[in-house]
Every structure is written in C-alpha cells, then in structure tokens.
Amino acid sequence: MRASSRALLLFACLLLASLLPWPGDAPRAQGTLATWGLTYPGKRNLPIAIPRPKGGEGVALDEFWSVVRRDLEISGWFKVLDPAAFVEPSSAGVRLGEFDFADWKVPGAAVLAKTVVTATSGTGSARAEAWVYDVAGGARLDARAFTGQPERIRTLAHRVSNAIIEAVTGERGIFDTRFAAVNARSGNKEIYIVDVDGHGAVQITRNGSINLAPAWSPDGGSLVYTSYRAGNPDLYVTDLSNTKTRRVSARMGLNTGGTWSPFQRVLAVTLSFNGNSDIYTVNADSGEQIARLTNAPGIDTSAAFSPDGAQIAFVSERSGGAQIYVMPAAGGEARRVTFHGSHNTDPAWSPDGTKLAYVSRDGNFDVFTCGLDGRGVIRITQGQGDNEDPSWSPNGQYVAFSSTRTGTGQIWISTADGYHHVQVTQDKGGWSNPTWSPSLTW
C-alpha cells in the first residue's frame, strides 16, 4: 500500500473515532430541571455598613455616628452591621476608587454608607457628607452634603439618615419629624415636643395641671390640646413660634379632642355643654361654634378630619359599644367602619386618606389599621401591654403609638405592616398621646 493510501486510511479512522458515539458522552441528567421560584418578601433588614465618619476636630463624630446608626435601625429598612466585622483599612477614602467593594462583601454589606463630618473654618458651621454605595452592584447610589451649626450635630445626622434612606429606598425618611406628646417627668402631665428618635424633648406647657391629647395645626406651627389648668377640661392653642397660649373653648362640661381641619382655621371638638358628648366644629381663633355635627344618643367623641378635609372619623356609642364611624365634614349621615370587636376608639387617618389606625380592646388595648370600608384589618400590636393613641407618620409608612409593654408608657414606632417595632423613648416619666408632626420637614 502506498504511503498516501495509508495516510488516507488513518485519517478515515480518526474521523470515524470523532463521530462515533461514546458511552462517556451520554447525558447524565436524571430528571427535569425545575426552576425554584423565590419572591422578594418585601421590606426586610438590608445589611448596611456605616463605618465611623471621617472628619476633623471640632465636631462630635461619635455622636453623629451613633445618631445615624440608630436612625437607620429605627427605620426598619436596615440591619446595621457591627463595625467590629469591618476589614477595610483606615486609609480608605469615601469616593469611588478610594476603597475596595470587596472589603464590604466580607461583613455581608448590601449597602455602604460612608460619611464625612468636618468643621468649616471661618463660618463656624459643620458640614456632613453622605456617600451611599450599592455593594453588590459596585455603584454609587447618591452623595449629598449638609451644613449646620456644630451644636446641632444630631439634626445634621438626621438629615444624613434621611439621605441614606432615600438613596436606597427611593422613599423620604422620617428623621426630620417630631412628636407632640404628653410626659409626666415633672410630676404633672405636660405637653412636649420630642424628636422622632426620642431625643431633644422641649416642654411646651408648664401649668402644673393635666394636659392631654395634643394635635398639630396643618402647618405644624400650633398645637391644640386639652388642659385642666382652669379646673375644667378646656381646649387651648399654643403658637409654637412664640409659645403664646390662648383658650379656644371653655364651655361647661367637656371641651376635648380638638383636631384641625387641614385647610381651614376650624377645629372639630368634643363638647358636652348640652348634656351629651357630641362632635362640633368651632373657629380655631375665636372658638365660636360653627356647627353641631352629631346629635345621637350616647357618646360621640375623638373626631379626626380626613386629609382632604371632606370627612370626619369619630367614635360613637350609638350602636351600643364604642365603634368608629365616618361622616361628611359638615355633618350628616354617619357610616360605621369597624365591626370587629366591641370597643374601637382613637381613629387616625393615614396621610393618603385610604386607611384608619385605631385602638381595639382585645383583652388589652391594641392598635390596628383598616380600610375605610372596615376591611383589610391589620394588627399592629399584640399581647404587649396596652397600646394606644396611634398616629401616622407623614409619609404613611409608620404608625406611632404609646405602649406600656415595658412597664411605663413609652412611644413606639411600627412599620405600617406591623412587622417592625422600635421603642423610641426611654423616659421614666412615661409618654402618652404621641402625635406625629404633619410634614416630613420640620
């Protein structure tokens, strides 16, 4: 055989070898590849790393750091990671390219929030920067700077917290808001304004009597509340800009439950000068009666204007036990909203006007929310002392309430779905009647 024939035969054999099936090539799949579907369960604690702020002298770096970390824990959006787990070298910077994202995958961070706090020479102010990064995506989400007086470092920290939350969630944060609430630290129940994280309490009333149920004016500039300073439960309005106080209703009997119309100088109040507790509207400046809105047997009380001012929710015993009703703001036929439970009180409208928060006695007092048709009831609290006085955050994402679960009444915040509870006050005097300020910006 010639050499060319041998080569041809060898080539044919090799070709055959490459084409023939071989036992080792057989697919080893034994079943059908299933796709296992996981759906993101919604708001959870996103692991966030907040390294100690970079900064210079003249600013309280650690206080700033502590406030930001606490704010983000309160928010319910994040799980703030322990700095002890951080491996980033101290020489790393805050800008892209000045640090390695791999260092932040070690502690499991999904979000990295780097901050810088410096004292600005010449102006005497402090400057705080927030640099927010998506660790998994290796990208910057946002960077913002704020300036303020160094002694207001907590306010700067709250603003930075809000910036971080907005960068990650797209939602505005609540840390520039406050509560009006009642505290007895002085031995008497007085009205205070306190930051949303429970710090910075400012006393509003100092009359040594009992002061209850503060309610914000729509612009956040005034409070209406009930005070026994003259021996009778009367309604007073305090202008927060100058702390001037005037009495707006001192009729015989009860003058309680003042709440502001969102667009007019009108208060809805509970008066009993006619012998029965009913809902009225009065002029917020003069106190003159505008209209009597209810005239049913039994107690009608706890009026609350809807955000559009068109409706009023209130509590009535007209069907026996206390239940929540809604009626037109000018009065008229009332529609019962709550049917679960025999004692439902303290209605509070959500900012979008689609839900009510309220208190139901279910053994203890607990906070619930429901739609305006009474459906979609969500339990916010359960089996943890008495929980009362619900109030929505201005963005509708949270409900604040007072709770006795730790022994004394304190202000707690829950996400609107009831998942995440945080105690925001720790005062021995005890807090009650928290009412959230009406705007996200103080």
Add this chain to the structure above:
Amino acid sequence: MPAGTDLQAWAIALSLGLHSCLAGTLAATRGCSGDAEPLFDPDDVMMIEMAALPKSAGRLPDRASRAPRPADGAPEAMTQPQQPSDQMRFEDPDKEKEKGEKVEDHSLDRERLLAEARRKALVDSLSDAPIGDADRQQTDPDSTLDATFGFGGATGPVDPEAARYLVELRQVLLPLWNPLPKVVEQNPAIFTLVDIWLDPDGRIADSEVQTPSGNGSFDQACLTAVARARRLPIPPARFKVETRKGIQIRVSFRASDARL
C-alpha cells in the same frame, strides 16, 4: 499471506487503538474541565413558584408573623412555615377497584404512571392555574399569609416534596438576598434566573446568571445571596439533574409576585 493483508490488519489495529486513545482522552478532558452543556430540553423546564395566600376574615387578625424587635436588639425568631397539604388530583386506580371495575394489578407500572401523572399535573397546573383572591379564599379560607404555600396558584395541586424543598431553599436564600428596595420598587416585574451547581454534599461549586433581569444590581444581589449561602439543600431525586459541573438547580429570584 500477502503483504497487503498484513498491512490492512495493521492499519485496522492502529485505527482501533487510536480510536480508544482519542475517545479516552476526550472523555478524560470533559470530565476535568469545561462548561456544562445543556443536557435537557430548554422547553422542558418546570416553573415552581411560591404563592402567599391572604388572611381570612371573621375575627381580629393576628399581627404579622415577624416578632417585634426587642429593645436590646436581640435577633428575631424565625417563623416556621407549615408544610402544605397534598392537594394533588389524579386518577386513583384504587378507587376504580372500589367501584368494582376490573383493574389489572401492575404495581410497578402503576407507580410509574402515577408519578408521571403527578408530574404532568404539576407541570400543567403551573402554567395557567387560577390565581385570583376569590379562588384562594374558596380553596383555603383559613390560610394565613405567612404559613401556607401554594404552587402555581392555590387552586392548583401542591407537590409536597417540591414544597418541602422550596421551603428549605427559601430558608437559606431569602435571608441572604438583599436587592435594593429602590430597584425592587421601580422594577417590580424583573426576575433573574440563576443556575447553581452543587457538590454531592450540597456545597456550591459554581453559579451563574442564566437569564439576567436587565438590572445589574439586582442580578448581583442574587449571585451574592447564592455565594453567601455556600451550601444548599440537594433537590429531591425527582428534580435532581446531574451534570459534569455537579447537581444543577435553577432558581428564579423574582422582585415581586404579580399575582398578589
């Protein structure tokens, strides 16, 4: 014997030897490295989805299952979901027997047929099962949001073996999966398919995005969750697909359940 015959025999022997060597080399090479080939029909893929059911009315509801965060920041207790009941519907030859009809006893065949019917019913139901709230209420009025799982809609059949495995996957992966809320909010329809290869003991040998969501951050969050898991449960035998890279599973990470 002529010389030509010897030459032919030599050539045949040489070719067979080369054949063996070449094939052996190919097999060894493929066994050591290289990407996994698609060893299945891409159309023959089951989607096994988890659906939450609404709460029932009639009494004051319980608070959502996650326990309140204590003041000292202690970790929250994990709620154990209930195992779903078997709602599979298929023809049962035993019932045919009870009716007095003559049924031949082919136990092995019957088991095989039942398994096939179960699989087919599962696959069929997953595509177009009714998923409205009304259907769910009728099907399981006492179900609660966090404790009951349906597959392909509550009125569809539930495969208990698949359900158990999905619960195990969920318990491992969900706590580690942290897509940015803004991304989820702004892209509620996105999902990422991730292929994962496991060692026989469940350790993750490799993973890759099989179908990207179109949002890089979301895809990376899915891969990060898998990487941080380090180990995943081995799928049930019926769903076990072995490739050269290991036991393959495919997980869809979905931003939101559009059916809820």
